[in-house]
Amino acid sequence: MSKNYDFIFAGSGLAGLSLLYRLVKEKEFSKKKILVIDQFQKNQNDRTWCFWEREIGPFEQLVCKQWNSLRFFSPSVTREFALKEYSYKMIQSGDFYKHVLDFVGSFDNVEFLVEKIEEIGDNGNNAFIKTVNNIYKAGFVFNSTPLFHPVMSEENTLLQHFMGWFIQSDQPAFDAEVGTLMDFTVSQSYGTTFMYMLPTSENEALVEYTLFSEKVLDKSTYEVALRQYIDEKLKLDNYKILHREFGVIPMSKAKFPRFVGDKKHIINIGTAGGHTKASSGYTFQFVQGQVGKIVDALKKGESPLVPLSWRDEMFQWYDMTLLDVLLDKKIEGEKLFSLLFKGNDPERILAFLANESGFWEEFKIRNSVPFWPFFTSGMKEIYRKLR
Known part of the structure; x- marks a missing residue:
């Protein structure tokens, strides 16, 4: 037997939870029945989001560190620059998940379901999601799963792939007020390659080995590059790895569909909706812009499929x-x-x-x-x- 809702969120990652958080804060939606479906519970600190913005953002309270000076290095250019309009900010995904889920948990019109999604479709009158156990229907489905991703290949897509270590040195080693946005003084043999370093204190920093290329590398290749950079460039002998991250972000010319079906009941959000910036891989601030427009449109009784300017x-x-x-x-x-x-x-x-x-x-x-x-x-x- 099917169950009916006003809104269903397919996926509970950055995009889904950002939209859910912004939606439930508006009194206009206090009576709307909302369902969130994901095959995994979000209770791990599985990634770090960094971004820059001019204003105080909707998740400012979760910013664990920000920088107002950045560096750029390459064999031909060395620049350190102060940020006058922007601040470069860091949010840990674990803090984000906990904050949003704790907040949303106080709303009795929101349900969470841990099940694998088998199908998302549109029957003309509404959208539906089929799982292994049931069918769920809604006026709108906000999808952030990869079900409708376009075909990506080496001809139309570069992969931004990276391994990051949060390290702790046994002595002060970093200027905690200056981040390194890009350091290209590393081997370019695998494609566009740079190091990214964000110190969170004099003793701790995120050090990340990042590449833009067609294929990911063996795990050991990232580890060797990180150790070499830490040893030779940062000149650290004694340090601990507190946390490890690995990620792959598509930077693609393939067209990510903004909606599915003629009736536009299925709205793709986040990376699924093309809101990972193709030329840089940055996602966080673009997702916030998209979900803000969706909430504003729904408050006006308009379609959440906001036209592109x-x-x-x-x-x-x-x-x-x-x-x-x-x-x-x-x-x-x-x-x-x-x-x-x-x-x-x-x-x-x-x-x-x-x-x-x-x-x-x-x-x-x-x-x-x-x-x-x-x-x-x-x-x-x-x-x-x-x-």
């Missing part, structure tokens, strides 16, 4: 163009990012990567990189979109 479309074109340049190896990643950080105010690059830049800033950024590779990739992406 022409500026959204333009930033997508920028993303696809930059990604095509990297995919076709028209410019090596280390050289490209070196040119960007050498020829521009770094904070303007952050604004550009956050989809918050202005036309003049975008003009200067375009002029800081070789014209022909970006022109040909840009035209290629326009043609691909019009086909």
